[in-house]
Amino acid sequence: MAKIIIPTPLRKFAQNNSTFEAAGKTVKEAVADLINAHSDIGKHILDDDKNIRSFIRIYVGEDDINSLKKEETEVTADTVISIVPAIAGGSI
């Protein structure tokens, strides 16, 4: 099963787990498995249309899925999926 690294800010929505062993053959299926197990995290990753939120990036290994097959990117038992929130700010 692929391993999903849950970003620290969202771990409280996944029973404070830092990782999740996800079933599925694609990123889409793996993320769905995570949300199925921890429903509270879903709204922070997907929008109302079930698309990945604009401020969330997903990596497979060190590759952004936007440079691969996006949510249809295949995953295997050795795959590490990272869910990455945007971090930004500024003084004004």
Added chain:
Amino acid sequence: MFKELQIAKEAVDVSYDDSVKSFPNECCGFLYGTENGEDRFISKAVPVVNSKEGDQKRRFEISPFEYMKAEQYALANDLTLLGVYHSHPNHPAIASVHDHAKAMPYFSYVIVSVMDGEVDDIKSWRLTDDGSKMFEEPVLIVRKLKIEG
């Protein structure tokens, strides 16, 4: 509302040095440490490139790739990524509307104010549970961990 945030002096010094060197641009970096109940202790600060395109005098961004590596580093080193620091050149260490708009839950957002090239203040902020505002988290700079059992 939030218990005081303990930050190791060496981590504070890293953020101060980065803030001064980056002036008049904003700098940013990761904050690692540990938690025990409501006690939060930052032991390590690591600068990261401000990847904001355009005006960095009042904006910072951390690249997704760097963030991904930071979370992996925390897991590999039995640490927790507790937040980020950034500087406010010639602005107070107060979370701005933009800081609030971009804030993630759980994280400590440490802000270093740099006035005319010199560190003026340090404050930390956290997003309230309902996301409605940034609440100041008292900062305690320590040389030794003080966690009550």
